Amino acid sequence: MTPAATLAAAATTGPGFLSPTGVEIAFLLVGLATLGAALVTVTTRQLVHAALWLVVTLGGIAVEYLLLTAEFIAWVQVLIYLGSVIVLLLFGLMLTKAPIGRSPDADSGNRPIALGVAVVAAVALVWVVVDAFRTTWIDLDGPVQGSTKVSGEILFQHWVLPFEALSVLLLAALIGAIVLSRRNDPADAGDAGDADARDKGKR
């Protein structure tokens, strides 16, 4: 069946909300867990717990990718987000001497405004999205669309130039992070830039 025919059939006699498939039920349950973990992440007062709840959130999103048959993205998500980004965030929390216990000032003073903005945005977005895609179904049957083979083929056939540009960007970010986080000690007078000169003048 062609996609157009599928869409036409779905628009007229599509599966209803009252007869969800197993994939839909799994997606809904994992989505609820993900959303709950995300809410705990942004509301908890313990900074390290926020990072650990972020692990649950990102892992849930990886499971959602798997349910959407995007396998390669799911494992990239697990590798990069759960593997490196969370570790970076935990290192950042430790290096800024974040308090381990409950910190009373984790939230700033504009919390009610933030809550209002977020609720208004959520209501508007959900309303628009539900209204727009009420009669749209994803056809998850057929060949897997996000397997490693498919991803590799499209990435190295159609997206080679952005891919290579991205590697240059990653290199630039790496060097930038090293330069930014390097400690400007007075001892290493090898590169006496303006900052170093001012630094020594102050000391």
Add this chain to the structure above:
Amino acid sequence: MHLAYPAVLAALLFCTGLYGVLARRNAILVLMSVELMLNAVNLNLVAFDVWLRDTLHAGQALTLFTIAIAAAEIGIGLAIVLMVYRNRGTSDVDRLRDTAEGHEPDPNATGDSTADTTSTARPEVAA
């Protein structure tokens, strides 16, 4: 699967991240919320890519690029936060008010760039 499920989940995750960005005080928690927003966008990209059955799979390719850019962003962001923490002794975004209007440099504020002799005991503050 109904397309509304991933779309609604992505919208709600985005708004959760929006609340975190606006309400959190610690800069690293703000970065975590930014990650939430980026993940919501990624979920949308993957869902619409699977729905449209694009031959180029632009959604999945852009998701991969977004993940890589998010990794670069978190590295640079953490480096900046660490430098701010070393220079100011705090990573609270509320206290970084040098460019805010109506908050003129306070002589008692620690680590202000105009105040040379700060009263803190931190040796890195003068850097």
